[in-house]
Amino acid sequence: MVFEPGQVITRRYLRGSWCTWVQPMRVLADDDQGLLLWHPAGSDFARLVDADGNTQHELTVDRMREPRLAVLTWTGYDILVLMPPGVAHSVWWFYRDGVFAGWYVNLETPYTRRPDGVDTDEFEARIGHPLYLDRATAAAVRAEADRVVRLIEVGTFPFDGTHTDFRSDGRWPTLRLPADAVTPVDQWPEAVVPSSGLSEK
Template identity: 65%
Template sequence: MRVIADNEDGLLLWHPAGSDFARLVDADGKTQHEVTVDRMRDPKLVLLTWQKYDILVLMPPRAAYSVWWFFRDGTFTGWYVNLETPYRRQPDGVDTNDLILDIVVTPDRQWEWKDVDEFDGHIGNPLYFDRATADAVRAEGERLIKLIAAGDFPFDGTYTDFRPDQRWPTLRLPAPLDPQPGLAE
């Protein structure tokens, strides 16, 4: 992703459609959404192309979430709240772990949970999280839902008019990832 800002509000990142991203898949093409990591057969990172939507991502410091602004053909189409561990800086970027449960939000701030069954199915799995962690993840989601309902930052219209510099190139990952045709929505 392209770094737009790195300040007290957090990391603000841009990832346009057509750019590369990497995803862990197993020999059968299954992702972690379809099979737990311990059951993946011969897992590897593959190079895919992000499709349909441009995204602007805010990763607030020490926060257990990121907020994604989705744009299609330059028009804001909604937010996505990705519940995740607070990011940790690394020499080549940042690391975070996805906590599965997400919130999808329309431009008029109607919201719905996403991946509830998958989240509930991983509670107690030692590779994922225990009940206490799951309760904390859901509580953070509930806190964010209150911000959504109130129209508070970051759901207050901030960045909904974001326009990238047209000179920015499509983002490419370095080899040696195995290129695979793919699609993310």
């Protein structure tokens, strides 16, 4: 399945049976370079928080008390996200007031496509925890990080200036999450529960 330019899809991060992050994204391209997505400041996103306000950065998700997805407003930067096919990272371009401000590389499993978007699994340094990484997987993630560093050092795509002059279409509205986008994974119909993947809304 190929997503069409202009289509709004849902990008999710999964951790075991928990959905930890949900973000509506506008498709700019879906081609051999990867899936290129746009998310402007002022748009919705949701992150997993517990009853005490902890996120998965403070606690492993299995230790969170009454975790739920909280819908928030993305602030500070507009972002362009490239998810290259079959690789264990995504590249984010940050823009403030329409001016390129820097890159960010997120280490993650290669994404899985769904009819309404993509899901992926974020890398975290909790090696050995059953919901996170074993040593072999952690070594593979570190190797991917080293590979990306080499791309950055030599200025190879996508770190060659590509998209640094990107300007969004001023007619595009901010993006909103539909109510069903924050449904817990265990309440998704069995046919759509991914192992780890994108979705269209």
